[in-house]
Amino acid sequence: MLEVRDLRAGYAAGEVLHGLTFSVPPGSIVSLVGANGAGKSTTLKAVSGLLPPREGSIVVDGRTLPGGSAQVAVKAGLAHVPEGRQVFSNMSVADNLSLGSYATRRVGEPVPRRLESVLELFPELAGRLNEYAGSLSGGQQQMLAIGRSLMARPTLLLLDEPSLGLAPIVVDPIFELLKRLRGEGTTNLLVEQNVHRALEIADRAYVLASGRVESEGAAAMLRASAEIEKAYLGIGVSE
Numbered sequence: 001m002l003e004v005r006d007l008r009a010g011y012a013a014g015e016v017l018h019g020l021t022f023s024v025p026p027g028s029i030v031s032l033v034g035a036n037g038a039g040k041s042t043t044l045k046a047v048s049g050l051l052p053p054r055e056g057s058i059v060v061d062g063r064t065l066p067g068g069s070a071q072v073a074v075k076a077g078l079a080h081v082p083e084g085r086q087v088f089s090n091m092s093v094a095d096n097l098s099l100g101s102y103a104t105r106r107v108g109e110p111v112p113r114r115l116e117s118v119l120e121l122f123p124e125l126a127g128r129l130n131e132y133a134g135s136l137s138g139g140q141q142q143m144l145a146i147g148r149s150l151m152a153r154p155t156l157l158l159l160d161e162p163s164l165g166l167a168p169i170v171v172d173p174i175f176e177l178l179k180r181l182r183g184e185g186t187t188n189l190l191v192e193q194n195v196h197r198a199l200e201i202a203d204r205a206y207v208l209a210s211g212r213v214e215s216e217g218a219a220a221m222l223r224a225s226a227e228i229e230k231a232y233l234g235i236g237v238s239e
Contacts, residue, residue, distance in 0.1 A: 001026050002047070002156055002189065007056035009046040015054065016042045017211040024156065029178060029188040031198040031219060033228065034208035040191040041083055043208070044158045047189070048080035049073035060156065074103040079154035083161045083191075085145040089134030093125055096133050096144055100151030108153055118147040121177065139170035146177070156187045163194050175201055199223040 002024040010016040016039045024030045032040045045051040047058055052068030059065070060076045070080075079100070087096050097118060101111045119126045122143040128136065133144055142162060149157060159178070163171040171194070178188055179201055192198035199205055202219035207228065215222070222228055 001059075001061055002187070003057075003059040004043075004047065005057045005059070007043070007046060007058070008054040009042060009051055009056075010054065011051075015211070017046065019056070020208075020211065020213060022206045022213060022216070024187055024189050025204075026155075026187050027182060027185055028203040029182050029190060029201055031190045031192060031195075031202040031205040032208055033192070033195045033198060033205055033222075034214070037210075038208040039211040040208055041160050042211075044080060044160050044189070044191060047073070048078055048158055050080065071103050074152050074154075077155035078158060079149035079152045079156070080158045081145050081149045081160060081162060083164060085138075085141045087133040087136075087141050087144050087148070089132060091133060092130055093133055093136070093144060094129040096148055097125075097129075097151050100148035101153075104152050111151075114151050114153060118150050121150070121180075122147050139166050142166060142170070142174065146174070154186065156189065157181065158189045160191045161193055162190075163192060163197070171197070195228060196223060199228075 005021050007017050007020040008015060020043060032043060034040055042051065046053050049065070049068055049070035049072060057064055058067060060078065063076060065072055065076060097115060101114055105111050124140055125143060125147065133141065136144060162174050175197060178190070182188060190198055190202065199219040199222060205219045205222045206216045207214045207222065
């Protein structure tokens, strides 16, 4: 269970999140949706320890995280798949995957078994382990980014725009994977530009506007409501 309460965070230019509160139940997919500038990516960065919160709390399974420490977040069971994939292009596929296990390799499942499990999910990567990550297609790099995060054996996976820049034929397997991971017990917090597709697979969703929760509810209910149109037309949203 992830509980975020009264979260405030931002950058040198100013505060982006203004008292954000939401929760992610275990074994669920929760989507954060909203127009560009609503604070979705900033939320994921704050939760995963990449951005120190200014105020508020982030609680995972009853444990309050100190904030601003990605290593602590990973050890608490969180893994972040960043927007734009951000694989290490000049490193091999195998080395990229290995990096994902760095913070947790001393505990839990042995790293070779983790790699075997990831390659079962992404067989396209199995024959390219010794190739540079930069030689992969966009879809394969997204598989690599997700696989790298799964090497940490997270209980909560944070995904930022996993379909960005990918063809529909590549996107479909990624969404099917998220449903499979949920079925296997991995909780997912999803930020996704394809809002209708995100709400199809999500259990619950929060509509963000200007760093605040504008509305929330069952994903199916929000998908049929005017709140989604309102958010994406930019009403009440400040860039």
